[in-house]
Amino acid sequence: MDWGNAIVKEITKDEDGRVTALSGVLNLQGSVKTTKLKLTWLPETNELVKLILTEFDYIIKEKKVEKNDDVDTIANPYTKKETLALGDSNMRNLQRGDVIQLERKGYYRCDVPFVKPSKPIVLFSIPDGRPHQPLSPN
Known part of the structure; x- marks a missing residue:
C-alpha cells in the first residue's frame, strides 16, 4: 500500500x-x-473472509414533515443496502463493536464477527457527515 x-x-x-x-x-x-x-486487490487464497458491507439511509426523504404529508410519499423505500465483499484474513480477529477503516470505502463497525468460513462478517457503514448519494434498489 x-x-x-x-x-x-x-x-x-x-x-x-x-x-x-x-x-x-x-x-x-x-x-x-x-x-x-x-x-484494490487481495491475493487469491483460502484465507480470505466473506463480508457483508451494510449501508443505511434515511427513513424519511424530506427535511421537514408536515402533519398532512402522505407517508408513502415521504418514506424512503430503500433504506438498507448490502454489498458482498472479501476481506483480508486478519479480519477474523474483529470483535463485535470494533471499528475498522476499509481503504477507499470508509469506516465500518463490526456487527457480526467471524464465526466460520461459510458465515460472512457483517460490517455496518459509519456515516461521516458528508453528503451522500441516496441508496437505490441496485
Whole structure:
C-alpha cells in the first residue's frame, strides 16, 4: 500500500466479460494521491473472509414533515443496502463493536464477527457527515 502506481496496459476477460487478468508496468514514482482511478486487490487464497458491507439511509426523504404529508410519499423505500465483499484474513480477529477503516470505502463497525468460513462478517457503514448519494434498489 502506498508504494506507487501500476499502469494497466491490457485487460483480459473471459467469455462472460469477467476480468481474468491485468497486464501493465510499474510506475513507482507516480503519486497515489493524484491518480484518479484506483484498484484494490487481495491475493487469491483460502484465507480470505466473506463480508457483508451494510449501508443505511434515511427513513424519511424530506427535511421537514408536515402533519398532512402522505407517508408513502415521504418514506424512503430503500433504506438498507448490502454489498458482498472479501476481506483480508486478519479480519477474523474483529470483535463485535470494533471499528475498522476499509481503504477507499470508509469506516465500518463490526456487527457480526467471524464465526466460520461459510458465515460472512457483517460490517455496518459509519456515516461521516458528508453528503451522500441516496441508496437505490441496485
